[in-house]
Amino acid sequence: METVELKEQLKKQIVQFLNLSVKPEDIKDNEPLFGEGLGLDSIDSIELIVLLSREYGITIQDPKEGRKVLVDINTMVDYIEKNRTK
């Protein structure tokens, strides 16, 4: 899958999984997921780790380690491309 396609797919998955009111196409690739930007919180970070596991077969055991990956769409897609097993 092309990176551009993966980014689109990931944004749709995030919006659906976290039940966000924002449209997938309105999420910027480098917009911070936590704090300012999309404004996600600690429960969301755990949910995103579950999403990575279910959709891409990637296991992140420690949520703290996960936060290093879950910075923005770019870092997530980069990590998925390198580690996906699905």
Place this chain on the structure above:
Amino acid sequence: MGIISSIGDSVGLNRNALKSGKCGISTLGLFPSKYSGELPCGEIKTSTESLCEKFQENREGITRTSLLARHAFEEAINDAGWDKSFITSPETAFVNATTVGGMCLTDELYRDANAATNGSLYLSSYDCGSVALYLQKKFRIGGIINTINTACSSSANAIMFGARLIKSGRAKRVIAGGVDSLSKFTLNGFHALHILSPEICRPFDLQRKGLNLGEGAAFLLLEKEEDIHDRKVFAEITGYGNTNDSFHPSSLSAEGNGPYLAMREALNVSQLKPADIDFINAHGTGTENNDAAESKAMIRLFEKQPAFASTKSNIGHTLGAAGGVEAVYSILGLLHQEAYANLHFENAIEGAGLVPVTQNMPMPINHIMSNSFGFGGNCTSLIFSKA
């Protein structure tokens, strides 16, 4: 008082266990789960079948939660030597607390909720109210019956509600406390939140990795002073306070606002000063968030930190039963003028630097505080004083 926990099935046995530093936390034995043999829990090693046998109940619609509650309830009633007419009197209230209710029957609930069967025998046993209803029917308790669910502070709130019922004249006597049994539901829920420890919990320790779930039941019998006559008295409830932390659905504010305000409110009601508190039975779950926030709150409130310990190091976090179980432990400390050690502690939390009591020892205690802080930020503090 009456109690059942992973370190004993009576008040006396629990006290002996606390005095000998017994830890009831181990990997699951009876409970069927993927995590059996993996996650440490404060499991009561009495099967539901043998509880049914003991009470001559035929498993139809009866849950483990109800049976544990009955065990502790009966001990409390028998211990008090109440006349049978006391229980059926419309002036006798029963205030229970539970977060699990009949949801310990995870698989049955899944099938019934998804209408996958014609309905199991447990259809009316899933909700939290089912436990109090079971006991009300069994013992024909005649007065106000209630069930409270505020997550981890539930039974502390039940005791507080019971005390207020008596104070307002709505009841002459109250049986108050709570119960929770291990369930796949809570086990997986806490595991999903990454707050279960893969090891035995270490409240207030620098290396703490989370909490261990436990199960248990405990009830206190409350009466007004002038109604007791020559019956024995264990303690007086002199203070209570409930507040909301209002920070996040599943974690406490770093400053421990909710805990601080709850403790302060309890002190206000008791008209005691912080310096009057001789010992604190802390909430101390062993999670990074709770123990840090609770420490902060204690430092803010107490100029001189009172001795404190968390008995969750002995039995784990019994959720809805925690407030009740820890009330019994606090009253035992008060009665026998002794402190029970906070187990598995080595080094203090950085910054806070609070060191709990780590040895069992005699201790002069006039006023003891018991704290329970829960999901959704619900924080309750109770103060028991020498009678």
Place this chain on the structure above:
Amino acid sequence: MLYIHHTACISPQQSFGDINIEALHESVNNQLLAMEPVYAGIPPGLLRRMGKAVKMGVGAALSLLADQPIPAGILIGTANGGMEDCIKFLNQIIEYDEGMLAPGNFVQSTANAIASQLGLLNHNHAYNITHVHRGLAFENALIDAMMLTAERPEGPYLLGAVEEISTYNFNIDFLDGWFKKTPDSNLRLYNTDSNGSLAGEGAVMFLVNGNPQSALASVKSVQFLHSDDEAEVATAFGNFLNKHADEAIDWMISGENGDQRVGHFYTRCESMLAPGTGICRFKHMCGEFSTASAIGLWLACYMIQQQKLPGHMIKKAATRGFGKMVIYNNYKRYQHSFMLIGN
């Protein structure tokens, strides 16, 4: 004495916002689903996680709290709270065989999610409690509020009740025989001679304190009992009426629900009323659920305020006005409550 100053009710009828309960909306598939408003005032970040029960409860409460002092207590009665989220999490446990699970549903599934979300939104550190005793969850919250208004009259206290028809609750209660087995309608709820009622849902909120000035209505007394014996219930009701014999009751608001197995409790209590007392019913408007008695209380306030009631509620007309009311509700045969309401 507890005084009600403001009310809000989200129910299957037009009871919220632009209120019009004269027109009766019909049930669908034996269910009376709530007419939910557009939820204003809830930040999207929190709204996205909320199940229906929490949304209704928070939505109704926020409408009361605008322009009001922060409550000195939040007291909620709900038997099943976030049951829908509870079962969603349960489904995950089974589906993924206790594997890696998303925790959002678990956090929202606790019964005290409504009260704690309200505390969060309101930045409220005050007393926060959730009573969950099935058909008496609201009555216990009410007693708790009455104790608070006696202890600290200034308040104000936010008192409420919430319940939702989640697929799962419905399935469980349906299998247990509490809802009609064949297609039925609320329009003829009381004319049937079958078992069960119709499923309902709603959120009712009251802002209360111990101050009579400008109050809409007052709750003078609440009593409840556990019994399936008609004589016992009649004795309790008789004692309740006698305790307040100095106040002529104008209306009995009855929780009769179309279930033929419990109708006799209502008939018996109705027979004990003084001549001239009116009888009206409300479960055809909201359906049956554990905290439906809160709808009864909302309607009592409505009747006292408006000095009238919709014709479809009347079982027997009153000869007197709209001063004192007694609400009698029964839930699943065994739990009974009486409330005395005044102007």
